[in-house]
Amino acid sequence: MTQDLKPLSPTFWSKTMGIKLYKENVAMSVVSRKEEATLKFGQSVDRPYRADVRIQKYTKGVALTAQDINATDDTLTVDQSFGMLIYVDDIDKVQNNWDAADVWSAECVTRLSNQIDAHIIYTGVRGANDTVDYNDLDSAQTAGLGIVLSISNVLKLFTVTKKKLTRQNVPQANRFFLISSEIEEVLMQYLAGRESVLGDATGQAGNIGKYMGFALFVTNNVTGYIRWTPGANPADTNTLTINGITITFVATIGTTEGNVLQSTDLATTMTNLAHLLNNNTTTANHVAFTGANKDAIESTFVATAAATYIDIWVKGCSYITSTSTVSSTYTYQKQLCLAGEIGAIDLVVQKNPSVKMASTVAAGKDGMNILPRTLFTAKVFYDMAKRLLSVEIDSSNY
Numbered sequence: 001m002t003q004d005l006k007p008l009s010p011t012f013w014s015k016t017m018g019i020k021l022y023k024e025n026v027a028m029s030v031v032s033r034k035e036e037a038t039l040k041f042g043q044s045v046d047r048p049y050r051a052d053v054r055i056q057k058y059t060k061g062v063a064l065t066a067q068d069i070n071a072t073d074d075t076l077t078v079d080q081s082f083g084m085l086i087y088v089d090d091i092d093k094v095q096n097n098w099d100a101a102d103v104w105s106a107e108c109v110t111r112l113s114n115q116i117d118a119h120i121i122y123t124g125v126r127g128a129n130d131t132v133d134y135n136d137l138d139s140a141q142t143a144g145l146g147i148v149l150s151i152s153n154v155l156k157l158f159t160v161t162k163k164k165l166t167r168q169n170v171p172q173a174n175r176f177f178l179i180s181s182e183i184e185e186v187l188m189q190y191l192a193g194r195e196s197v198l199g200d201a202t203g204q205a206g207n208i209g210k211y212m213g214f215a216l217f218v219t220n221n222v223t224g225y226i227r228w229t230p231g232a233n234p235a236d237t238n239t240l241t242i243n244g245i246t247i248t249f250v251a252t253i254g255t256t257e258g259n260v261l262q263s264t265d266l267a268t269t270m271t272n273l274a275h276l277l278n279n280n281t282t283t284a285n286h287v288a289f290t291g292a293n294k295d296a297i298e299s300t301f302v303a304t305a306a307a308t309y310i311d312i313w314v315k316g317c318s319y320i321t322s323t324s325t326v327s328s329t330y331t332y333q334k335q336l337c338l339a340g341e342i343g344a345i346d347l348v349v350q351k352n353p354s355v356k357m358a359s360t361v362a363a364g365k366d367g368m369n370i371l372p373r374t375l376f377t378a379k380v381f382y383d384m385a386k387r388l389l390s391v392e393i394d395s396s397n398y
Contacts, residue, residue, distance in 0.1 A: 013097045022110050026206035026217040027120035030176045032343040035076060039348050044077045049382040076379040078350050082115050082299060083373035084108050090366040101370055105355045108372035112353035115299060118221045118316030120378045121178060124345045125223050125336040127380025128388035136160050146334040146394030154186045158212040161339050161389055168386040174342040177214035180318055180335055184218045223336040224317035229309040231327040233266040240324045245293050259287040267307040274305035319395035333396040340388035351375035
């Protein structure tokens with residue numbers, strides 16, 4: 001006997017949609033926002049810094065030699081503007097079980113907040129006066145290499161970072177350390193169940209307590225970095241793939257997105273590649289990305305070319321994955337974490353992540369355009385650079 005009673009069983013809709021996971025924003029806990037009051041309107045604020053003066057020995061009756069004193073401009077400019085556009089038709093608004101405009105607007109605001117957070121951390125590691133690398137923990141290692149972190153050296157990571165800040169005369173109070181989940185894992189293994197050593201968390205996002213005088217914040221929004229060093233000038237059709245985005249080196253530029261003209265010399269080819277990653281435009285030397293690749297490149301990638309290699313930073317990327325068909329090496333693959341004094345990074349948000357909605361009837365559509373947007377910047381002023389350290393962790397095996 002065959003029977004089918006499935007048509008008698010109704011399908012019900014849950015009262016909630018699927019819940020997404022987002023990166024937790026931590027950087028707001030360590031920035032200074034005092035310049036926001038100055039930049040209620042306008043674009044820039046200048047905080048000039050003055051030259052140092054020296055102590056001179058004074059001998060009775062002998063004139064001192066006057067020292068030159070001068071000041072240098074140091075300007076913060078609000079230049080980070082991001083947004084997105086979504087459309088909800090009125091038919092969907094009437095017939096959908098959930099409010100699409102509401103749930104996607106909330107997600108957009110969260111994504112924009114993540115963008116601000118990632119940019120703050122990137123600004124901090126690029127603006128820091130010094131680094132903590134493998135050589136700082138082990139003199140047998142080459143300076144510039146990322147730290148291969150383990151239970152045996154994680155304590156030294158903190159003591160060396162503490163020492164470097166103290167040598168710069170950074171006050172002991174109000175120090176922070178933005179660590180990755182990879183650092184947290186090794187630290188927890190080192191503590192071996194003695195998490196009470198960290199004390200009580202403050203309730204701030206990402207805060208897991210205090211260790212070695214640092215307020216610890218765990219984040220997945222640190223900056224990823226690689227140095228790609230080709231063995232020779234890439235040949236026609238050779239590729240470089242970074243976080244799933246493929247660049248193709250070509251002898252004739254063509255129209256395929258991600259094409260980069262491989263010139264007669266490596267230095268020019270690296271310049272062409274850096275220009276694409278920094279500008280994402282179509283020129284005689286490269287073809288712009290579109291869609292999701294365009295958005296990723298324009299919101300997170302920064303590149304600097306040299307004669308024989310290219311440095312690439314990706315904001316909010318715990319580590320970069322990369323492969324190439326070119327005979328090459330990755331001189332560095334690092335995860336850049338950040339330690340320093342709270343307030344050493346200045347943040348100005350002129351427009352908090354927020355949403356505007358407008359009818360599309362005038363365009364012949366019965367619906368609503370939804371435009372979330374933000375306008376902000378972050379900067380490490382000259383006088384703040386010595387208060388920060390870029391802590392460089394080897395990410396080649398992540």
